Amino acid sequence: MNVSELLTDALGRVREQIPDVVGGLGDDDLAWRPDPEANSIAWLVWHLSRIEDDHVAGVAGSEQVWTADGWVDRFGLPFDEGEHGYGMSAADVGKVKVGGDLLAGYYDAVSRRTADYVAGLQPDDLDRVVDRAWDPPVTLGVRLVSVVNEVNAHLGQAQYVRGLLERR
Template sequence: MNVSELLTDALGRVREQMPGVVAGLGDDELAWRPDPEANSIAWLIWHLSRIEDDHVAGAAGSDQAWLADGWADRFGLPFDDHEHGYAMTAADVGKVRATGDLLAGYYEAVAARTAAYVATLAPDDLDRVVDEAWDPPVTLGVRLVSVVNEVNAHLGQAQYVRGLLERQP
C-alpha cells in the first residue's frame, strides 16, 4: 500500500459512514443537543467537513469547496465565510442548522476533492512544510494525520449523539 492508498482508505471510511449518520433525520433532530453545551449532529458534520476542506485545501494550495462551489451560500450560516468551528461558543454551535442532504452533499464534495488530492501524493511529499505558524512547523504528513484524526473523532461523536437521540423517550 502506498501513501495515497493509505490516506484514501483512512478518509474513505468517513466518506462511507457519514451519510448514514444524517439519513432520515429532520432539521430539528440534526440540531438536537443532549444538553445546551453539547454539539449537535449538524454542527459535528459541518465542522468535520469544514476542517477537512480548510486543511486539505490549504495544504494543496487550492480553493475550498465551501467558497469555490457555493456551499457557504447554500448553508447561509451567520458566520464569517472562513469559519470552521474551532473554539466556537455553545451559542454559535446552536446556530448551525442544515438538512441532512445539505450536510451529506457538502461532505461528499469535500471528500471528492480530498481523494483527488491525496491520489497525487508520494512519500516525499509528506515532509513538505505546509504551516510555519507552529513550532515545529507542520508538515503535510502531520497535517493529513491531523485531518484523519479530526474527522474520525467527530464522526464518532455524531454517531454517538444520534444514538442518544434515538433513545429519547
C-alpha cells in the same frame, strides 16, 4: 498500499458513514443537543467537513470547496465565510440548523476533492513543511494525519449523539 491509497482509505471510510449518521433525520433532530453546551449532529458534521476542506485546501494551495462550489451560500449560516467551528461558542453551535442531504452533499464534495489531492502524493511529499507557525514546523504528513484524526473523532461523536437521540 502506498501513501495515497492509505489516506484515501482512511478518509473514504468517513465518506461512507456520513449518510448513515444524518439519514432519516429532520432538521430539528440534526440540531438536537443532549444539553445546551453539547454539539449537535449538524454542527459536528458541518465542522468536520469544514476542517477537512480548510486544511486540505491550505496544503493543496486551492480554494475551499465551501466557497468555490457555493456551499457557503447553500448553507446560509450566520457566520463569516471562513468560519469552520474551531472554538465556537455554544450559542453559535446552536445556529447550525441544516438538512442531512446538505450536510452529506458538502462532505461528499470535500471528500472527492481530498481524494483527488491525495491520489498524487508520493512518500517524500509528506516531509514538506506546510506550516511554520508551530515549533516544530508542521509537515504535510502531520497535517493530513491531523485531518484524519479530526474527522474520525467528530464522526464518532455524531454517531454517539445520534444514539442518544434515538434513545431519548
